[in-house]
Amino acid sequence: MRAAHIRWGLLLTGLVLALPAHADLSRRRSDVVEVVQKVSPAVVYIGTEQEVESRFRGRPRSPLEEFFGQGMDQPDTRQRITGLGSGAIIDPSGIIVTNDHVIRGASAIHVVLADGRTFDAEVVGSDANNDLAVLKVNAKEPLPTAKLGTSSDLMIGETVVAIGSPFGLSKTVTAGVVSATGRTFRADDRVYNDFLQTDAAINPGNSGGPLLNVDGEIIGINTAIYANGQGIGFAIPADKVRRIVEELTRFGKVRPAWVGMDTADLPAQVAARLGWDRTYGVIVTNVDPDSPAAQAGVQRGDVVAELGGSRIQDAEDFDSRVRGYPARSVFPLVLFRAGGNRTVQVTPVEFPARLLETLAWEKLGLRVKESKGGMAIASVRPGSAASEIGLEPGDVLLRMNNQPVPTGDTFREALLTARRGRSVLLLVRRGRYGYHLTLPFEGQRL
Numbered sequence: 001m002r003a004a005h006i007r008w009g010l011l012l013t014g015l016v017l018a019l020p021a022h023a024d025l026s027r028r029r030s031d032v033v034e035v036v037q038k039v040s041p042a043v044v045y046i047g048t049e050q051e052v053e054s055r056f057r058g059r060p061r062s063p064l065e066e067f068f069g070q071g072m073d074q075p076d077t078r079q080r081i082t083g084l085g086s087g088a089i090i091d092p093s094g095i096i097v098t099n100d101h102v103i104r105g106a107s108a109i110h111v112v113l114a115d116g117r118t119f120d121a122e123v124v125g126s127d128a129n130n131d132l133a134v135l136k137v138n139a140k141e142p143l144p145t146a147k148l149g150t151s152s153d154l155m156i157g158e159t160v161v162a163i164g165s166p167f168g169l170s171k172t173v174t175a176g177v178v179s180a181t182g183r184t185f186r187a188d189d190r191v192y193n194d195f196l197q198t199d200a201a202i203n204p205g206n207s208g209g210p211l212l213n214v215d216g217e218i219i220g221i222n223t224a225i226y227a228n229g230q231g232i233g234f235a236i237p238a239d240k241v242r243r244i245v246e247e248l249t250r251f252g253k254v255r256p257a258w259v260g261m262d263t264a265d266l267p268a269q270v271a272a273r274l275g276w277d278r279t280y281g282v283i284v285t286n287v288d289p290d291s292p293a294a295q296a297g298v299q300r301g302d303v304v305a306e307l308g309g310s311r312i313q314d315a316e317d318f319d320s321r322v323r324g325y326p327a328r329s330v331f332p333l334v335l336f337r338a339g340g341n342r343t344v345q346v347t348p349v350e351f352p353a354r355l356l357e358t359l360a361w362e363k364l365g366l367r368v369k370e371s372k373g374g375m376a377i378a379s380v381r382p383g384s385a386a387s388e389i390g391l392e393p394g395d396v397l398l399r400m401n402n403q404p405v406p407t408g409d410t411f412r413e414a415l416l417t418a419r420r421g422r423s424v425l426l427l428v429r430r431g432r433y434g435y436h437l438t439l440p441f442e443g444q445r446l
Contacts, residue, residue: 031214032175035161038216040173041114041144042090043209045165046098046121046135048083048106086164086209087111087135088218090245092142094119096135097245098208099223100126103133111137114144114171125248129323129417131223132241133208134248146210148245149217151196151237152309154178162200162222162233164209176200176231182310183234184317193320194310195234196220202233211235239308240324247326256416257327257348258355260291261298263315275339276303280311282318296344298335305341306334322348356412359419363441366391368411374398374429375411385439391428398434399427 085102089095096111103109109121119137126133137143155178162174176199183197198211202222211220220235247254263282270283284302287294304312307321308331325331327350334343360366365384368375374396380387397405400414401424418424424441427434 031159032161032173035212035214035216036163036173039146039161039210039212040163040171042088042146043114043163043171044087044089044096045112046085046087046096046102046208047110047112048085048103049108049110050083050105084165084205085207086205086222088146088208088210088221089143090145090148090218092145094137094139094143095124095249096121096137097148097221097241098133098135099221100128100131100133101223102208103135104128109135111135125252125254127244127248127254130236130240130244130254132221132236132244132248134245146212147217148242149213149215149219149238151181151219151239154181154196154213154219154237156180159214160198160200160219161212161214162198162202162206162209163212164202164206164222172206174201179232181237184313184320193317194237194240194308194324195224196237198233198235199231200233201231202235206233243324243326243329255327256351256413257322257325257329258291258351259293259322259346259348260288261293262286263304263318265314266303271303274301274303274336276336278305280313281305281336282312282315292347292349296333296346297342298333298344298346299337301337303336304333305336307331351416353412356415360415363419364415364424364439368397370408371396373406375405375408389437389439391437392430394430396429397426398429399425401425 083102083106085098087096087098087102090097103123103126109123111119111121113119117139119139121135121137124134124136157177160176160178162176164172178196179199180197183195184193196211196219198220200211202224206222207224209222210218211222213219217238218241219238221238221241222233222235224234244254262285264285266276266281266283271277271281274283281303284293284298284300284304287298287300304318306312307318308325310321312318312321325348327348330345330347332343333346334341357367360368361381365381365386367378369378370376377391377393377395377397379393380391397411399405400411401418403410403414403417405411405414418441422441423438426437426439428437429435
């Protein structure tokens, strides 16, 4: 039996030795392999550090200790939390694009290149609404880059490749197809709009990494996985990425843009009266005079069918898509009017300062002025929700949607962000006490 094993071993050895020393790899060099070899040097691993305060060292305080203030002499502690994600270098000077949630709250950001080089990164700008951030590293020589492509011509079913660092495993590659475009989904009590859907595996740590076509161009930035489904991932489309990155690079933030039109969901009976026989679209309920929408020819009663080449499902979808276009970024609207479609070009502008006071008065029912520590309420509109809830002149606004508003500028920024929602959370001080109040914020101006 032993001799037979030896003969089989020699035979197998002979077969191995008979193989060519250099196998022909060209047959195995697929499109995916080409993409990986071309783009991998431009994909980076991002590690973050965040320091958070822990109020008390040792055991947690009991509810009675909390109530009576015991243990206040115990020193505060600071805890360091680490995070991870991915990114792509899009400019040889060291400009990197990633997700906002990858670097949000970080006190230190470290970038590791595919060749092992490590850099400290600074934040050029970030935008939580679009979940994008731009980082900058200082290198002594030009860095490898990935080309930012276009997403408007994507075909359902075309091959895509995701590269990133899922679970901290750097240089991980997955492949799949474009499953859908213009996808809207809800997760963690938030609605996400205008996403690419792919079955290429996206896991924690892939966030911020590139989704690539077979030409090696970035057609999306991986940002989310769908917890309730297997093989469902989402990416921010490249056309939106380009608009937001340009805004962040130039201004450090996305300037609040204004279109000047209000929309509402389209009930079936209203659609039937208008002659609109589709299940999508929204109706224009108001157009501000001299606004970008008015200048483009949008009229009250129009049905908005598409924005930027994608169908509009409801008013919330429309609002979200508009937010993806900063000031001065032109987008097409397909309108249905008098039995036919027409396309107009709308150019958002920065929100006019003249409308801010009107916005606060009409939508919040308040006029405010700067005061010590916040914005003091100067007057309350009779019949408004603010009046009904009991707000009075002399009350001081400390926060709006958890954003501190110590100055007029911060109040305006918070107000412009709040106008996009259905309600606004206020922290109000009256005398020595603070109160959290929620005011409806309906009929927002876009």
